[in-house]
Amino acid sequence: MSERMAHQFAIEVKDVSRVYPGPVPALAAFDLSVEYGEMVAITGPSGCGKSTLLHLLAAIDTPTSGSVIVGGRDLASIRDLSAYRRHDVGLVFQFHNLLPQLPALSNVALPMFGTHRSARQRKARARELLAEVNLGDCEDRLPTELSGGERQRVAIARSLANEPKILLADEPTGSLDSASSTRLLELFERLTNGGTTIVMVTHDSDVAAHAHRVIEMRDGRVIVGASTRL
Amino acid sequence: MTFFDLVLRNLWSKKARSIGLAFAVAIAVMAVVTLEVTSSSLEQSAAAIISVGKADFTVAQKGAADTLASTIDVDELARLRHTPGVASAVGVLVETQRINAENPVFIEIGINPSDLRAFGVKIVAGHHYSATAEHEVMLGWTAAANLGLHVGDRFNANGTWNTVTGIYSTGNAFGDAGAMFPLPAIQGYNRVPGIVTLAFVKVTKAASITAVAARVDYDQPELTTIRTAAQFGRADQDLVYLQAAVNGSTVLAILIGAVIIGNTMLLSLFERTREFGLLRAVGWTRRRTLGLLLGESLLLALVGATLGVALSFAIAVVLENLPALKGILHPNFTEGAFWRALFTALVMTLIGSLYPTIRAALLSPLRALSYE
Ligand SMILES: Nc1ncnc2c1ncn2[C@@H]1O[C@H](COP(=O)(O)OP(=O)(O)O)[C@@H](O)[C@H]1O
Ligand SMILES: [Mg+2]
Numbered sequence: 297m298s299e300r301m302a303h304q305f306a307i308e309v310k311d312v313s314r315v316y317p318g319p320v321p322a323l324a325a326f327d328l329s330v331e332y333g334e335m336v337a338i339t340g341p342s343g344c345g346k347s348t349l350l351h352l353l354a355a356i357d358t359p360t361s362g363s364v365i366v367g368g369r370d371l372a373s374i375r376d377l378s379a380y381r382r383h384d385v386g387l388v389f390q391f392h393n394l395l396p397q398l399p400a401l402s403n404v405a406l407p408m409f410g411t412h413r414s415a416r417q418r419k420a421r422a423r424e425l426l427a428e429v430n431l432g433d434c435e436d437r438l439p440t441e442l443s444g445g446e447r448q449r450v451a452i453a454r455s456l457a458n459e460p461k462i463l464l465a466d467e468p469t470g471s472l473d474s475a476s477s478t479r480l481l482e483l484f485e486r487l488t489n490g491g492t493t494i495v496m497v498t499h500d501s502d503v504a505a506h507a508h509r510v511i512e513m514r515d516g517r518v519i520v521g522a523s524t525r526l
Numbered sequence: 527m528t529f530f531d532l533v534l535r536n537l538w539s540k541k542a543r544s545i546g547l548a549f550a551v552a553i554a555v556m557a558v559v560t561l562e563v564t565s566s567s568l569e570q571s572a573a574a575i576i577s578v579g580k581a582d583f584t585v586a587q588k589g590a591a592d593t594l595a596s597t598i599d600v601d602e603l604a605r606l607r608h609t610p611g612v613a614s615a616v617g618v619l620v621e622t623q624r625i626n627a628e629n630p631v632f633i634e635i636g637i638n639p640s641d642l643r644a645f646g647v648k649i650v651a652g653h654h655y656s657a658t659a660e661h662e663v664m665l666g667w668t669a670a671a672n673l674g675l676h677v678g679d680r681f682n683a684n685g686t687w688n689t690v691t692g693i694y695s696t697g698n699a700f701g702d703a704g705a706m707f708p709l710p711a712i713q714g715y716n717r718v719p720g721i722v723t724l725a726f727v728k729v730t731k732a733a734s735i736t737a738v739a740a741r742v743d744y745d746q747p748e749l750t751t752i753r754t755a756a757q758f759g760r761a762d763q764d765l766v767y768l769q770a771a772v773n774g775s776t777v778l779a780i781l782i783g784a785v786i787i788g789n790t791m792l793l794s795l796f797e798r799t800r801e802f803g804l805l806r807a808v809g810w811t812r813r814r815t816l817g818l819l820l821g822e823s824l825l826l827a828l829v830g831a832t833l834g835v836a837l838s839f840a841i842a843v844v845l846e847n848l849p850a851l852k853g854i855l856h857p858n859f860t861e862g863a864f865w866r867a868l869f870t871a872l873v874m875t876l877i878g879s880l881y882p883t884i885r886a887a888l889l890s891p892l893r894a895l896s897y898e
Contacts, residue, residue, distance in 0.1 A: 356807045356891040381891075382809025389895075395801055397539030398532070405527045407808040418527040454808065 305365075306332045306462060306493040307353065312362030313516075314348050322348040324516040326362070332461075335484060335494040337504035340513035346497040347390060348516075350464045353495065354387040355380050366462060382407055386455030390466040390497075393451035394439040400426060400450045401435040407457040425453035430479065444471035452480065456487075463487065465496045469503050481506045533821040543794065544826065547787055551830025551874060552837060554783035555867045558776045559838040562866050563857040564845065565768045570858050574700035575620055576752050578635065580646030581726035582735045585615070585742060588750040592764045593724070594620060600720040602746060609742055611733030616641040617722035619712050623683060628672070633704030634683065636712030636722075645696075645726060647706070652677035652692030660711050663688040666702035667695050681705070684715040727751075776866065780874045787878025795882050802886040803894025812887050819883050823875040831871035835864065 307330040314323040322345045330336050338346050351357035352364050355377045364371045366384065374380050381387075386407075394403045404422040413421065426432055429449040439447055448471055455463060463484075469477040481503065484494055488508075496507065504510045511521040537544040575593050576584040585606060587596040598606075598617060606615045619636035637645060639654045655662035663681050670676065670693050680687045683705065696702055713719050729738045739751040791798075798819075805815050842857035886894070 351892055354807065356803075356895070378806070378809050378811040380809075381807065387807060389807075393804075395804060396797075398535055402527060402532065402535065406805065406810070408527075409529065409532075410809065410811065410814055415528045415531075422527065458809075 304331070305329045306334070306367060307495070308363075308365040309349070309352070310363050310365065312352065312359045312364060314345070314352065314357065315360045321360075321516050323352070323359070326517060328511070328518065330493055330495060332493055333488050333491050334509065335488045335496065335507045337507035337510045338495065338497045338513060339499065339501070339504055339510060340519075344513045345516040346513060347466055349513075350387065350466050350495065350497060353462070354385050354464050356387070378410075382410060383458050384460055385462045385464055386457070386460035388448070388451045388455045388463075388465040388468050390470065393454075394447055396439050399436045399438055400431060400442065403439070403450055404454045404457060407454060411458060421457065422453075425456055426450070428456070428483065429453045430476070445473060445476055448472060449476065449480070452483075461492060463492055463494045463496075465494065467497055467499065469498060469500060477503060529817070529821065532818060533825055536818070536822055537825060540794070543790060547790055547826050547875075548830040548833060550783055550786040550790075551827060551871045552833035554779040554874060555831050555834025555870050556837040556841065558772075558779050558870045559835055559863050559867045560841050560845075560857075561772050561775050562863045563838065563842060563859050564855055565772050566858040566860055566863065567856050568768065569765055570856075574698065575633070576724065578620070578633075578696065578698050578701040579616060579618065579724075579726035580644070580696075580728075581616075582729050583727050583739050583751045583753045585725040585727055585749050585751055586723070588748055594622065596723050597718070597721050598723070598725055598749065602749060603722060603725055605746060606725055606727065606742065606749075609738065609745060611729050611738035611741065613728045613730045613733075614641075614644045615728075616645050616726045617709075618645070618724055618726065619709060619716070619718070619721065620723040621712070621716060625673075625683065632669070632683075633700060634712060635701070635704060635706045636709040637706055638709050642694075642706075644728065646698075648695045649692045650695050652690070654694075655691045655706075655708050657708055658710055659708050660714075661686055661688045662691050662708065662711075664692040664694050664706045665690055666704050666706075667693050668699070668702045669704055672703070683707075684712070776870055780870055780877070783870070783874035784877035787875055788881060791879050791882045795885070798882060799886060799889065799894050803889065803891045803896075806891035807895060816883060816887055819879060819886060820876075823879045824872070827868075827871040827875040830875070831867045834871065835867050838867075 307328065309326055309328040312323055312326045313321050315321040326349070338349065340346055348357065352359055353366065355371050355374070358372070371380070395406070401419065401422050404425050405418045408418040408421060423432070423435065426435060429452055431446060431449055431453070434442060434446060442450065448468060452465065452468055455465070469480060472480060484496070485506070488494055498504050509521050512519045576586070585598065586593060587598060590596040603615060603617045606612060616637065621634050622631045623634055624630045625632040639657050642654055649664070650667055655664060663683065665673070665675060665681065673681070675681055675690055677690055677692060679690050681690055694706065713721060727738070729735050735753070739753065742749065742751050802815050805818070806812070839859070846855055846857060
């Protein structure tokens with residue numbers, strides 16, 4: 297029982313700090329717990345550490361101190377972080393999400409290299425995902441032939457390629473029109489209903505309002521919403 | 527959606543860069559292969575001389591500048607014949623002469639008629655010359671066919687007209703394309719009485735070839751024994767230098783090519799580093815990411831090598847038909863030349879892409895992503 301209690305959160309960030317060269321740490325004594333199937337919106341002024349938090353959760357950055365625990369596993373103890381990045385989390389960057397030389401379909405298929413899927417299955421799955429974000433007819437377009445919003449949706453499709461338990465999205469609606477935003481939030485809702493945990497950074501309070509919980513950050517710390525589900 | 531698709535896409539999306547790199551590889555490969563096949567041509571002709579006669583091993587003067595400059599005198603030949611285990615030692619004088627534009631390096635062999643059988647010569651028409659005749663000759667069957675000469679015709683060589691007494695066959699293409707003269711006659715023309723170029727040795731049934739050759743090497747240190755093409759350098763310093771020059775040029779071509787490739791790769795380091803960061807962020811392992819870069823390099827190398835060999839074929843045809851080289855150069859596209867092409871291309875691209883590759887491997891995903 298106590299074992300289960302220790303693992304009840306999808307994400308636990310414990311006393312994490314991330315210090316870059318500079319006067320203020322990007323994250324300082326940061327604590328956060330997110331439950332399975334919860335959608336959390338993170339807001340706060342630019343430079344307060346939102347992206348840094350996502351990067352730590354995605355294991356493409358490491359904390360200066362403290363621990364990041366995902367699905368009960370401390371990331372610091374994971375040997376094969378590539379496999380973690382590939383299977384356990386999906387990450388949508390704020391910028392520069394796509395490889396410019398690859399068409400949308402190939403970009404979506406990238407995380408599926410090194411999985412059990414065959415070339416044919418990768419293609420089929422990538423098609424399915426593009427259709428899911430309403431880009432079924434953009435398969436062969438290069439990123440330069442897509443609008444900002446379309447590129448972002450391709451990135452979202454890619455982040456879902458290996459059905460991650462955790463979805464991390466940095467300003468996913470940043471360049472989407474309101475219709476696309478609504479559709480994306482519906483997709484997120486479906487995902488959380490299916491048990492996916494979502495941590496999304498957003499500036500848009502209307503978007504944040506769709507989350508189960510809104511966390512407000514400032515200067516690398518949580519001001520509002522650290523651990524209580526609203 | 528295969529890995530190879532990604533490799534192709536990456537190269538294709540930077541067409542100008544890829545074509546430029548493939549050409550850099552191709553030019554280097556062309557230079558190396560052309561050198562190799564032309565030097566191999568010379569080596570082949572030279573090596574053919576030592577195997578022109580039937581023998582267990584051939585004896586030449588040690589360290590001669592080239593095979594035809596080797597000299598063995600009467601005493602040395604006599605000692606050779608008396609070496610235990612030696613059944614026969616046929617001394618022949620070999621020289622080349624320009625007959626006409628089609629035959630700029632016609633081979634002429636001076637040999638005693640009594641040695642013809644041991645040397646492996648079969649007379650297919652007419653009869654052999656007499657031992658001391660001054661104006662008699664036998665033609666190899668391909669030479670006779672090429673020159674359109676028959677038994678009884680006259681053949682101009684060494685400044686005189688010689689009567690063709692017979693047509694012979696040795697089974698050696700090089701020998702069959704030449705002519706044989708009485709040994710004293712050809713020694714006289716060349717003003718080297720008593721001197722032969724090479725000795726073709728057969729050992730007795732009971733003796734071991736290796737042991738007899740070793741004995742000769744020991745007894746007559748001024749001579750050297752040759753059994754294989756690889757031992758050829760013992761009698762032909764020119765070929766040793768030539769091969770060294772070819773190897774040196776290969777290294778040079780590889781270095782120059784690598785610098786060009788490395789330079790081009792460095793120009794795209796910025797975009798590529800970000801690309802690798804992204805791949806790592808979506809769960810690609812270091813190995814897979816490196817594999818992508820290596821796959822691109824490999825494909826470039828293969829395309830460049832193929833192109834380079836094709837260019838080299840074209841150049842060989844031109845060289846072969848150049849008036850100055852006609853008949854001398856028979857570019858010899860051996861298997862070794864293709865391996866050298868592949869080796870050159872691969873080493874060049876690998877060295878050239880070493881830095882970007884190592885960089886991509888060492889940077890953390892986030893560092894790579896925010897690389898400016
Ligand atoms: N790679 C880095 N090197 C140095 N400083 C960085 C780096 N990444 C982020 N920072 C700094 O950390 C702080 C938080 O950045 P970030 O997490 O990107 O903020 P947000 O996403 O909330 O705008 C900022 O002050 C930023 O300048
Ligand atoms: Mg940010």
